[in-house]
Amino acid sequence: PAPAEAGRAPGPPDGGWGWVVLFGAFLSIGFAYAFPKGLAIFFKEIQDFFGTSYSEIAWISSIMLATTYGAGPISSILVNRYGSRPVVMFGGLLCGVGMVSAAFCTSILQLYICVGFITGFGLALNLQPSVIIIGKYFLKRRPLANGLAMAGSPVMLCTLAPLNQFLFENFGWRGSFLILGAILLNCCVAGALFRPIGARTAPVKTPVTEEGKDALKGKITEDGPVENKPEEEGGKDCFEKINQYLDFSLFKHRGFLIYLIGNVLMFLGFFAPIVFLAPYAKHTGIDEYSAAFLLSILAVVDMVARPTTGIIANSRWVRPRIQYFFSFAIAFNGACHLLCPLASSYSGLVVYSSFFGLGFGMVCAMLFETLMDLVGPARFTSAVGLVTIAECCTILLGPPVGGILIDTFGDYKYMFIKCGTVMVLAGTFLFIMNYYNYRMLAKEEKERKTKEEDPRSVRTEDEGKKHWNKDSTQDGPELEPLREKGEGVKKEING
Amino acid sequence: AGFIKSPLSQKRLTQDSVELYCEAIGNPIPEIQWWFEGNDPNETYAQLWDGARQDRVKINATYNLHSTSTISIANLTGDDSGMYECRASNDPDRNHLSKSPKVKWIRSQANVFVIERPEIATQVTESSGKLILSCNMSASQPTITGHKWIHKEKILEQDEGTEAFTSYTIDGKREEHSGVYECVYEGNPQIKGQVNISVAPQVTAYKKSEHGNEGDTGVLTCKNPSFPAVTTWSWYKSGHGLLENASGRYIIKSSGNKTELRILKLDIEQDTGDYFCNGTNSYGTGDATVNLRVRSRLAALWPFLGIVAEVLVLVTIIFIYEKRRKPDEVPDDDDGGSAPLKSNATNHKDKNVRQRNAN
Numbered sequence: 001p002a003p004a005e006a007g008r009a010p011g012p013p014d015g016g017w018g019w020v021v022l023f024g025a026f027l028s029i030g031f032a033y034a035f036p037k038g039l040a041i042f043f044k045e046i047q048d049f050f051g052t053s054y055s056e057i058a059w060i061s062s063i064m065l066a067t068t069y070g071a072g073p074i075s076s077i078l079v080n081r082y083g084s085r086p087v088v089m090f091g092g093l094l095c096g097v098g099m100v101s102a103a104f105c106t107s108i109l110q111l112y113i114c115v116g117f118i119t120g121f122g123l124a125l126n127l128q129p130s131v132i133i134i135g136k137y138f139l140k141r142r143p144l145a146n147g148l149a150m151a152g153s154p155v156m157l158c159t160l161a162p163l164n165q166f167l168f169e170n171f172g173w174r175g176s177f178l179i180l181g182a183i184l185l186n187c188c189v190a191g192a193l194f195r196p197i198g199a200r201t202a203p204v205k206t207p208v209t210e211e212g213k214d215a216l217k218g219k220i221t222e223d224g225p226v227e228n229k230p231e232e233e234g235g236k237d238c239f240e241k242i243n244q245y246l247d248f249s250l251f252k253h254r255g256f257l258i259y260l261i262g263n264v265l266m267f268l269g270f271f272a273p274i275v276f277l278a279p280y281a282k283h284t285g286i287d288e289y290s291a292a293f294l295l296s297i298l299a300v301v302d303m304v305a306r307p308t309t310g311i312i313a314n315s316r317w318v319r320p321r322i323q324y325f326f327s328f329a330i331a332f333n334g335a336c337h338l339l340c341p342l343a344s345s346y347s348g349l350v351v352y353s354s355f356f357g358l359g360f361g362m363v364c365a366m367l368f369e370t371l372m373d374l375v376g377p378a379r380f381t382s383a384v385g386l387v388t389i390a391e392c393c394t395i396l397l398g399p400p401v402g403g404i405l406i407d408t409f410g411d412y413k414y415m416f417i418k419c420g421t422v423m424v425l426a427g428t429f430l431f432i433m434n435y436y437n438y439r440m441l442a443k444e445e446k447e448r449k450t451k452e453e454d455p456r457s458v459r460t461e462d463e464g465k466k467h468w469n470k471d472s473t474q475d476g477p478e479l480e481p482l483r484e485k486g487e488g489v490k491k492e493i494n495g
Numbered sequence: 496a497g498f499i500k501s502p503l504s505q506k507r508l509t510q511d512s513v514e515l516y517c518e519a520i521g522n523p524i525p526e527i528q529w530w531f532e533g534n535d536p537n538e539t540y541a542q543l544w545d546g547a548r549q550d551r552v553k554i555n556a557t558y559n560l561h562s563t564s565t566i567s568i569a570n571l572t573g574d575d576s577g578m579y580e581c582r583a584s585n586d587p588d589r590n591h592l593s594k595s596p597k598v599k600w601i602r603s604q605a606n607v608f609v610i611e612r613p614e615i616a617t618q619v620t621e622s623s624g625k626l627i628l629s630c631n632m633s634a635s636q637p638t639i640t641g642h643k644w645i646h647k648e649k650i651l652e653q654d655e656g657t658e659a660f661t662s663y664t665i666d667g668k669r670e671e672h673s674g675v676y677e678c679v680y681e682g683n684p685q686i687k688g689q690v691n692i693s694v695a696p697q698v699t700a701y702k703k704s705e706h707g708n709e710g711d712t713g714v715l716t717c718k719n720p721s722f723p724a725v726t727t728w729s730w731y732k733s734g735h736g737l738l739e740n741a742s743g744r745y746i747i748k749s750s751g752n753k754t755e756l757r758i759l760k761l762d763i764e765q766d767t768g769d770y771f772c773n774g775t776n777s778y779g780t781g782d783a784t785v786n787l788r789v790r791s792r793l794a795a796l797w798p799f800l801g802i803v804a805e806v807l808v809l810v811t812i813i814f815i816y817e818k819r820r821k822p823d824e825v826p827d828d829d830d831g832g833s834a835p836l837k838s839n840a841t842n843h844k845d846k847n848v849r850q851r852n853a854n
Binding site: 089171172175176179183185186189192195 | 799
């Protein structure tokens with residue numbers, strides 16, 4: 001492709017086919033998050049059939065969750081190499097194959113492999129590309145798109161739970177797994193909708209030395225697919241090759257590090273309250289159906305909260321300060337948990353569930369949006385992979401630690417206090433660090449502006465392109481689209 | 496030799512049991528014996544051995560670092576009242592028939608009082624949706640310091656009254672609250688009475704409708720949570736009569752409160768239908784119905800194939816639609832679309848506009 005036009009696709013469409021892609025992402029994300037939870041209905045029957053203990057069955061869920069989060073980097077590498085569409089379609093196929101083979105399993109170990117690993121891996125291949133492609137199709141409306149897509153999780157959960165019950169009663173667990181395998185193949189349909197779009201910037205190569213490269217060389221390395229230009233660096237060493245697929249230089253990125261630390265901390269206390277809400281309700285004497293109803297309230301509020309948060313996060317007032325909103329949401333969640341032990345009656349727990357659903361939805365809706373905001377769509381692919389594998393450990397640790405607290409003290413309130421404290425800490429940390437980050441970004445922005453207005457030779461389009469590329473691969477490009485268009489045009493004319 | 500622990504004096508009721516414990520040290524390790532002197536004025540001490548008094552006496556002794564000995568007497572009668580002595584000696588000549596031992600046996604005594612067990616009249620009355628359990632002790636010989644009502648090892652109610660009469664009220668019906676209830680009179684000694692609420696078996700099915708796969712084993716379960724336990728369980732199939740254990744493909748496993756009917760190699764035609772489980776005890780019988788549905792092996796296959804077909808159709812439609820819209824699209828878009836979607840001149844202007852925005 002001609003150098004002048006290569007990679008110079010129009011920016012994200014923010015509409016049109018984007019809405020179809022959003023629907024596909026909605027399905028895909030919904031399956032990835034809701035499916036492991038929906039499987040719990042089959043566990044009792046499988047436990048009786050194989051004659052194992054409950055903890056051995058629970059491992060299936062854990063393996064699935066661990067694989068879905070742990071395979072994040074692999075997913076990122078594949079998306080960097082092949083793009084979203086083939087990865088999602090392959091992921092859907094893998095899920096289907098995993099569940100269908102699970103229908104014929106004869107031992108618990110085979111179930112671990114088929115349901116845990118294979119399906120888990122397939123779901124990982126579903127989750128990451130869906131989130132990534134939203135960033136490619138939306139820019140101005142991206143928070144809204146993220147909120148809508150993440151709403152897929154509670155909607156799918158509310159659909160899957162009764163569906164699984166129905167399937168189980170009519171077909172038994174083997175038949176249900178067979179049919180669920182076919183249903184998961186619909187992820188391939190979602191993947192087919194992920195029409196590739198041109199706003200693809202090459203994976204970053206040694207960005208720290210960017211300033212050293214001259215304009216022309218910089219342009220060639222950053223336009224177009226990197227694999228087709230082996231001559232530029234001579235012999236590529238192994239590290240650089242890995243860096244090409246998975247951007248480890250992100251660990252030097254200030255915003256990424258802030259996000260990573262804050263989120264890893266947050267996930268310690270994020271999921272445990274949901275796991276223990278129903279047992280806690282039963283512990284305070286509430287009957288089983290009312291306890292289950294609490295979870296339904298949570299899911300419904302969650303369902304509404306996510307798109308609403310997306311709309312709020314998209315608004316003019318919040319979007320530039322979206323990191324603060326995110327920190328606030330996390331701290332709000334933490335405050336809810338800290339206040340929960342005060343709610344002793346059923347109506348108190350209903351109030352708690354509603355607020356928890358609200359907080360949970362707010363955090364989930366912005367989970368990936370804030371990461372995109374910090375690192376930019378180009379490096380988001382690698383960022384999301386690295387973040388999920390780091391979160392994997394704390395996600396798996398959270399509920400068991402909560403369980404240990406409950407068993408040791410015999411009281412649920414310590415678990416709530418622990419979760420609340422962790423999340424309030426995480427929220428405060430993110431708030432402070434992001435304040436610092438915004439100030440640093442503003443400072444760097446000012447420096448860049450003074451450098452640009454420096455009178456130099458006439459700016460060619462190529463040079464302008466180089467700046468555009470540099471911007472998109474450095475920190476905080478998100479402040480750019482929000483400035484007035486007129487201002488930008490004026491500068492171009494003047495420069 | 497010397498005593499570390501001496502036996503304690505105790506009060507007991509007839510038919511109860513009593514345990515006396517004794518511990519001694521010395522070098523060499525002393526031997527412990529138990530001796531008894533009755534309340535009769537002309538009774539003298541007689542030694543007790545393991546198995547005495549028609550095997551009601553049990554003596555358990557250990558001689559490790561020091562000597563311990565426990566004597567327990569079961570099913571006490573009034574004649575068991577008296578003075579029990581724990582004697583210890585480590586003199587090598589202690590049991591010599593002719594020689595007198597140099598060191599005397601050391602002794603420690605405990606008094607055991609066996610009191611006639613008072614009669615407790617128990618009653619269960621049912622009136623206006625309530626059940627009233629009552630205990631009335633005939634002789635208030637022992638001093639009563641309080642009452643307690645216990646069910647399934649949980650204390651239901653307790654008070655500090657001293658009357659011989661105590662009662663406990665439950666809201667509900669006999670059938671819902673069957674079981675063994677104990678009224679306890681606190682004091683020395685503690686006296687317990689037992690009140691039973693007995694009903695006919697309240698038989699229920701674990702699940703009203705069960706499913707099984709063709710060729711697999713189907714399990715139908717019925718339970719009886721009420722008191723007393725079921726003595727005989729039986730299973731019937733509508734149109735077949737009584738099902739016998741180990742006849743053909745049926746296996747029945749029963750216990751006092753649960754019964755399980757297993758059907759091997761389920762057949763769709765023969766085994767689908769209603770099954771009745773029937774439990775009997777001395778107060779009556781109860782039964783429940785369980786419906787069994789046998790699924791064909793291939794039942795799940797049709798929805799599966801249907802959904803797979805739908806997926807294939809949808810994917811094909813999507814790809815065809817895409818190819819129709821952009822016939823000039825370079826087909827190697829598997830690398831994530833490095834080629835821009837629109838490559839005509841008009842977009843060149845768009846690109847420039849976008850660029851300016853990005854700056």
